[in-house]
Amino acid sequence: MVADSFYGSTGAVKRANETYYAAGAASDELLTVTNGDVANQTRYEYDGLGRTTAEIFTIAGYEQWRNTTSYDGNMTHSDPPPGGVATTTVTDAEGKVKELWHYKGHTPVPTGPGSERTVTKYTHTAAGELATVTDSKGNTWRHDYDQRGRLVRKVDPDAGETILNYDESDRLTSTKDAQQRILSTEYDSLGRPKSTWEGAVNEGTKLTETRYDRSGSLGYSHASYRYLPNGEAYSTVVATFDTFYRPLTTNYTVPASEGKLAGTYPFTTAYNRDGTVASTGVPAAGGLPTESLKYTYDELQRPLTMASATSTYVTGTVWSNTSQLLQLSLSTGGPRTEKNFYYEKGTDRLTRATVKVGSTATVAKDQHYSYDQAGNVLSITDTAAPSSSSTLDVQCFAYDGQARLVDAWTPSATATTAEGEGTIGGTADYAGKKPTACDAAPGTNPLGGPSPYWTSWSVDDIGNRTQEIRHDPSLNAAKNTTRTFTYQDGDQDGTPGETGDGGPHQVTKVAETTPTGDRQQTYQYDVSGNTHKRTIDGDTQSLDWDATGKLTKATEADGTETSFLYDAGGARIKRTTADATTLYLPGMELELKKGSTAVTATRHYSYAGQTIAIRTSDNKVSFLASDHHGTGDLAVDAVSGAVTQRRTDPYGAARGKLSPETGTWPGEKGFVGGTIDASTGLVHIGAREYDPDLGKFISPDPIIDFTRPQQMNGYAYASNTPVTLSDPTGLYDCNNGVALNCDKKGNQQVNPCPSLVVPACNGGAVEKASNEVAAAEGQQARAQQRFKSAGKQLVKIVMDILGISAALDCFSSGDLAACGETMLTIAGSFAGGIAGKLLAKYGMPWNMHKGIQLAKQVTGLLKDLFGGLKAMSKASERLNKARANLAKAREKALFAVDTIKSAVGRGKPKCHSFLPDTEVLLADGKRKKIKDIRPGDKVTVTDPKTGHTVVREVSGTIVTEDDKHFVDLTINSKSLTATTTHPFWVVSENRWLQAGELTPGMTLRTASGTTATVEDVRYFGRRQRTHDLTITEIHTYYVLAGATPVLAHNCSTNLFSAEDQLNGFISKVEGADGYHDVWIHGSPDGVAPSFNAAEGGSTLMNHRVLAGLIKSDSNYTGGPIRLCSCQTGASRGTFAQDLANKLGVEVLAPNGYLYVRPNGRMSIGREGAALGRSHFGGEWVSFLPGGGR
Template identity: 20%
Template sequence: MKTICYTFLSLILLFVEVNAQTDIRLVSHSAPVVTSTGSITLQDGFSVPSGSSFHAYITNTTTEITPSQHKPYILSFVSRKAGVWGSSIPNPGVYDMNANIQYMDALGRIDQEIAIKGSASLTDVITPHVYSLSGREETTYLPYPEYLGYSSVVYAPGSYRGAADNSQEYTYSNPPSGMSSSYAFSYYPFARSRYENSPLNRERERAFDGASWQSGGQTIKIDDDIKNVTDTVKSLKVSISPVTGVRSIVYGDNVWIGFGLLVKIVKDENWISEMGLAGTSREYSNLYGQVLLKRMYYKDGTAIKAASTYYVYDDFGNLCYVMPPKFEPTLSSVTNSTLLNELCFQYKYDSRQRVIEKKIPGKDWEYVIYNKLDQAVATQDANQRITNKWLCTKYDALGRVIITGIKTISKTRLEFQAEVNSQSIEWENRDYNSTTIGYSSVTYPSTLDSYLSIDYYDDYNLPGGNPYPDALSNGISKGLLTGSKVNVLGTTNMLWAVQYYDNEGRISKSYKQHYKGGLVNTGNYDEVTNTYDFTGSLLSSDRRHKVAATEALRILMEHEYNEKGQLTKTWETLNTTKVLLSKLEYDQLGKMQWKKLHSTDGGSSTFLSKTKYWFLDRGWLRSLESASFTTELYYDHVGNISQNEYHSARANGKFNYTYDNLNRLTNANYFKFQNGGAVDDSRLDETITYDKNGNIITLNRGGSGNGLMSYNYQNSSLSNKLSTVTKNGSAFRTYTYDSNGNSLTNGVSKTIDYNILNLPSAVKTSGTGAVISTYIYSAAGEKLRNTGSDGTRDYINGIVYRNNILDLIQTPEGKAIPNGSSFQFIYDLKDHLGNTRVSIDKGPSNDTARVVQADEYYAFGLHAPAFDGANNNKYLYNGKEKQIDLENQYDYGARFYDPVIGRWNVVDKLADNPNQFSKSPYAYTWNNPINLTDPDGNCPDCPDFDDPLGNGMSIVENQAYSIRDATSSATVTILSYLGNFATKGGIPVMKMEFTYGEAGRKQRIVPLEGNKDAGVLLAALDMTRLIPAGGVEGGLLSKSNLPKSAAIETVNKVVHGNSKESLLETTLYRLETYLGEYLKMGVTSKAVPEKRYSKKFMEGKRMVPVDRGVRINMLLKERKIVEVDPGPLNFEPWAGSKKLKFN
């Protein structure tokens, strides 16, 4: 995305005048976008060539800006149009640039923010900031749009608004005529926080926007305390034998009494004093910031129970065990290997603190092999171990993945690791003479049994020749993926993909081979041409679907955006059938207000469906209203939906929902509407109970053929894996699992085979083994083909063939099905979860909507058809495809979900994400299916720690490449780079705690004080080997592969001030509290010793000089003292550290 931003400080007196009106007359098509502040006239003969796009805008005003001069401000422009820069800044049109201004108070704090002409009616949008006498921003205001004529004071655009907080409250509580009806009326359009009366500025209470939270006392309450004797916290740590290396858990029953455990207590918005502990959570951590226990209290019947998750570390600070609530550590359970393997997350590390083995509950052990660059070069799961297969990964010199594949290696993990350690080269290079793989084969293993993927970068000189050459190859390609081959699992076939870029690095054209008919043919491919606007938003995507080198289908998608870059219109052309699929309209603050589907008059006023969106103060969806489907939602104070009422021509009903204190759904009570009222009807009822991990114990479902299902789990119920399910006391389903935790049966009469992605490859009849259905996937996890009882389907990126005949084309709003030489568009109206509730099309005799299907669902997704007019839509619950041969399980991509039992049958790939440690890896949406969805079959809400920037690299990898690039010249070294970073470019962090995962390694960094960036610092240690060796300051003396903790020792010590050989005069000091409590010994060569630490760290502490002299002498004296009395703080400042060592 290209975004040009200009910022002006108030040192410049700025006044922007309105542009003179301009009129434009066009004779021929010369530009895709034309704007004018006056008029645009298309002369006779004007035409737009086929395949091109044309957009005309009337920018009725320019962005007139008059900043107030009595306050300091920062004025920023973001360009939205090419050529708008430099001298054009003073008078941009509203479609050309977005302007924002920040006013500061006398202390440099943000006083007011204004999005100039940021509302839908092109008036300013103002966000006030107000501070208490202690300097805290205790009230956070929602932005509000200004309405001309609403106030007696007329403000110029961008000028400072006096008493903006009062204006904001008045605007929300007395909305003027014309204010969007979707906008939430509120007497409390702000959030408030209460802080403790101390310099620590710790938040004690938080009330969100809205009367329900502000006036009723429904707030989040927070407290920090020291653990007291009434708390039961088990003392758990890992001991590693120095002789055998065998790990054991050292158990202590509540020995933390009297010790310095910190506890954070949180009471949610539903909590009231009568609930006692129910609805509260406690998080215990030690003085090093390591979380030892997370405990949540909930009510089960009349009893209050605790769901406790323990975190167990070794002496190096590595997380070795996570014990979920169902485990409940005792002296006997922590030594029970069967119980540990069934329920606990387990991690083992090598000497470089890398995760080399891990075990997820439900799965057997997984292994990881690393090279000297800490890159994971091989992994093996439990199923692969049976046949000695390893998934191998190869990298290029820049650390990019280039090859993945399978290799059979009959070695133990230690033997395999030794082989990798002995290799002298860590990456492969391009081999332009190769006609097959295209890379060298120097890293272990040199060859693979089968290849899963091969990626090519930088150029289009592909092995065997570029299968899809294009004239657009003159764009940039350095550093970008240019071509790739991906395996069709179960075969030796590889599918090509080639992509070309424009000069901004955006994909301008791509070619992707498909697998129609189960055949690999270079004539079977999709060619996609993309165009973008200046900001990088996609304007058009022209897809030409080729079969045997002949165009079988053309899909042209075109998009329009408003002045703020929000999507407004989506056009789709199928061959020659063009339809305005959707038109989106937004309210004054940019929230979606209307979605209009299928224009019958070019988008003027007539549509098949118009859906109005209503929202609450907190931004939660309140209702969707259309002629064909309406739903209205009600919430409890924590945000769980308590009631859902819906109406359509074919289905009318209401659900009331209740939850336990862990936000798990316990009851869904259904009511049907008849004779003008809601009548209790158990047809779609569900009542659910759970164990402490969230595994369902009972599910009582209403309706014909249903009843009470009881769930029995393996290992005497001390497992997450199902054994049997009974219904109304009779046998209903039986389950067995493979070593990866995949269910080998559907529970009834079928067995399931899995591929290496743990996705189904075949469904068979139990006993005979007769194949009922097969699935073919690419190695990237894309479903290519399914053959089953209802025919063979080929899936080609939204194009679906059935028995080799075009069946449907998925659209952003539903599907299009062939209708002679044209297409019939069917639109799916969905609820807040993305469930298809009503499907409509255009009636045959008029332009009104015709209902072709209506659907209802139980709370956990079991389908309850209301009406099907031969539409036979299979994309239903959450919009996922129903699998007929698997008893109507839903395909989410990463896993298949079974709504009959309300569980997944495969372990979550993100099971050990920190957000999921306390939950069963088979639980669907954390047992809250009314509020959450699993979009792709993985965790409902798990941030991607491995790819925070969305570029395929972890935070450490991103920083590492930045360092390598910055220190590649002779004049910039690692030390000067870090020194510059610390003084000029550092991220100011007073206290930071961050967990990242990279190449299978988990590392935790805990409180860092001062102006530091943990990612850069660790990256520096990792990346020293990439800096050219040399004898200059900061250069490397060698590139020996040392353990991570010693990596920095490769830096030239001759001039390094922290080297033991340094001649700098060094102070040996004692760090203690002002009360004289001894904390640690240390050394520093700083002229002012106190600058060794940040001011915040030194609060309440002092440094007492003990001696001063040559550094090596001071280090030796420090060592003698520390060996006798190290002090509680004599550790390195991160959780993966060891006690200070001396060489």
């Protein structure tokens, strides 16, 4: 993977290539690519002062859109691409933001027509800390600091006042909320949180405890406890760590007072030598047996399969070259469920998701997504018909100037008008299309689809929904339902401990006008901003909250109660209703119904960032598919293949009935994976409770981003943009343009929008984690450069001009941490004393101008210094998070490899090979080291599909100098080492598997036709020379583990005629990592074994014949193909694309003549050039199944 940044003469970045795939191993040769070589590039333009004026997003070198920035004194105007929010930032004399304008139109117009806007105002303390934030309606957030710069008081217009206290080490020791409830934290001698209390430490009620430093795990926490009022505790204890301090067994203990649910539940984890998880174990409970889920991986540590001893779940996984999930194959032995994902080139946005079921691959779901250039979802179309309804489900979405959803509707559509996906408004070959059914304004044409609806929303300047119209599906306005929302006008000012009078974002009444009559709902809040009472249809529900802001009890009008308990980390652990008690364990729920002694269980199976299956207490398994936000919308019975579908509106309310209506939905997971609490009418989403009828959370968000005025509304779900953004953590919304899920433990994570494997959550074009690492590294480098540049100049002023001779060598030593400390000291000295020295030195009239100029220079440098330091901190945090996500092998990736230029392949790809001293079985039964094998030597070969064993000649040998990923196999107590990707014939699986996929217990074929068992597998990495062979006709041979010959095969499919001189050349060609080479002469219209036939065109094979030959070759084990065949990738033909469609794999083909030299070096002639006219300028072009380069 490669990412590039290119700098101009001023040191500013002129263009940046996002991470792209380059074939081969890393080398010390500079890789140069042109603008069109990469899918995603951002170009930057600057004015004469070095300020950014344009950020231009390009795909394959073609501009798609730009964000322009203009400057007017202390105003900075940002004009985004269509769909974005136009802004103006106003700064004070010190460069601090004092106003942020968000325009209601789509361009920044400070005055005159089109200047309507919302204004957020900021003030700062003398020390530069944020003091107040005031929204466009005058609501104010206040922050007070002590002399040490610590936040000691904050006032939220909804949540009221919070007081914060610290110890001498600046550790937060207690908080007091608006209800005067105190939460205290106790620390151990090393400053680690030890316990939390409601009230004072050792005086109030102990809530949680964390324990550290058990023998064998010094420095690590090993246990956490959540205490009950009776002194009992729920505990999570790591019983065993491995030598790397990773938990092996974690026990979740439920106290005896819980009766049949009480006990200890052990969960286990085992690791491979490379750090990947080998297996996870879940305990027997609720009628479900103990289960150990085992995982296999490819050489890039990407998961491939998941299975237990009793059942398979994931039988196959397909990743792109850049580690983006393309396909999941799910089966427990019955019908196969296949999930496929398609992404847009450059933006990486999800454009299509399909689910196919059964041997006939019935399409149960075929969703297509279209976007505006800012990333807002414009349509979601499902063209599949898994149930009784065969009508197309086309959902269209419209937004206001602040990107808030204002209309969602389902127009009647045909197959033609429903067609569309990708980002609209692009250029060249990269423009997407919105369904034409969505072109007309809602209500213009009839509604349609299996669950037709049209809902309109009005939202005020501060993000409060003021009106909702649920239009009649027949478009009879007299049958509409109109809901009007009322809010308290002013800050929360209730008496502590009493019910508050409502903050500015707290809805107090919803008046509903319907065709059958009018009704209203009312809401009351406590002074901390939590909903205290809800009166719906005349029935009042009371809600109780604890000091941590968690809902603990809901009491209905008839006195029925539902209570909740949370663990030490704040995650829900128990729910008790009038009918049952539910215990929540990792990936598992146990339920004990009232009056019963039988515990039932539900088990959830997660893989690659998604919940892929659920097993209920009757041992029934259902495979699950979700929308782009992780809301389950399809369940497939793993035995029968029966499909159940459910639909929701943008805010998660049910849309129509289940399909089929007789179906049942497994489990109780709902909107964005939250838990549906039927007894309360709420959905538990991450850290908070959500009301799908209101489309709001019922308590304030503890995390506020004051740079996003719409997010400052702590109750609004996903900034009122629920189709584009999601908030599965209950803490912070994020964009799931690609992500299928987000971490549900919102109350436990540092970054509320982590990058996940299939997804991640971020804004606009969703980046995979490795891309984020590259971007973060670039951000860090730029911040460091800014800091160092300002620091060096300040050092020069301090040392040379002011005569201070302190040794300031941190910049040359590279220790930026020390630099930061040193420069802060200098900055502080400047404010406190060096300024006086400046006046003294330049205070005379004839020097005054120079002194003033120097003061201005220092002021600017200090601004850059602090700005760089702040940016470094942010970049470091971003980089650490990105690297953590990457380490988990859950990065997202660019799907479209598209045009892989010959320059991109300038690395050193390697063939899959053996160590030099590995012995090969010769035809006469003797052995010979593979390094000593020569062309013409005869070896024993077997076609494993027919069992036919014969003698064949070695046609070539291959030597690779830089293989580095190896697996050591133990077979009959002897060792055999191979690269992880070298295939072996596995008799027990009846197929070829790569060495890295072998596991103990698998059996390999021997030369006598018997089997040898793989006893152990060990992975390691080091660079060393390896060897492989090219065999004529049957491309296999036997290598020996001690005295045991096992069947392996060589690299390529050679379809040249026997007399072709290239047979002597291709054995020296270096393979392309991840691709199987197919050698045959070609043209844009077909291929042939001989050059003359290919050029003459009279006896060309079509793509179907070639596909059959490739499939019948025992050397081919599946996967992407590099078609080494002249002009088969030329734009004037479709051969390579047709082959990709036929085989269902990526095909890499040259667009010009392919030249192979005697030393094995290849080059490609320019497309359209005559034979021999140009040996360079051509390229490898990637063709993907289903069309698209």
